[in-house]
Amino acid sequence: MGRRAEGKPEITKRAVYIKNTLFSFRNGILRISIEPNKRYLEVDLSGYSWIPKDFDSVGGLILTEKELIVTVKKSVEPKAEKWASFDVNLTNITAFIDGKIKRYDLRELYHIHRVYEVKLQRIQKLMRFKPNTSNRLLEKYSRREKSRAEDFMHKLTASIARELKEKNCGAILENLKG
Structure with a gap:
């Protein structure tokens, strides 16, 4: 465990995250609820060129003293060759990548689980005599x-993803449930 920081926590920048239940977005106008059914802050986003026209929905809002940060969600179709x-x-x-079969070895992962399974079994035998320890x-x-x-x-999936990116391939996983 790490050490506790000296002193009390400080607020360095005033900011608030606005959940998507507290705002609505229609016809280019963002309406943020300040007081329910009484006061609203309306921002017309249609005049800003940096906001893409073809986004699906507004993700979340962060309001600071100086700015309103708007995140937008857009679904993207995979563009793999x-x-x-x-x-x-x-x-x-x-x-099966690019016409070739390749195997990635998971025996090391299986070994990790087996080693710790044995260690944990030994420790569980101590439970009766030294429960805290x-x-x-x-x-x-x-x-x-x-x-x-x-x-x-993480290392294995990162290497697989890197290889797929180099070959411009998308990934298809087996679906046993459906």
Whole structure:
């Protein structure tokens, strides 16, 4: 665990996030509710050229002392020239990319889970005799296992995404539910 910062927290910049339930957007006019059914702040966004005309909806608003930050949502269709399909198994991910079959090894991830499964079993046996120590160690090793597994998966998926980007391929995953 990290150390607590000295002193109390300070507000360095006054800002408020406005949830999408507190504003509406119709015909280029953004209407923000100040007091329900009484006071509103209306901003005409149709005159601003930097806002795209073909967006789907307004995402969220951040109001500061000097500015109103508007985020917009726009759905984008994938523009891949080729497609790659993936099949995820217990010990590997099999990919069909650009006419070639490639396997990504997941045995290291499986190994991480097995190693920590054995460690956690040993710690759980301590539970009867030293419950506080056991709980502390369970937390520690569970967190460590999660961290190592997430790190491995992040590195693997980043390398796959990088390879797909280089070959201008989109990804298709198996859908067993539907």
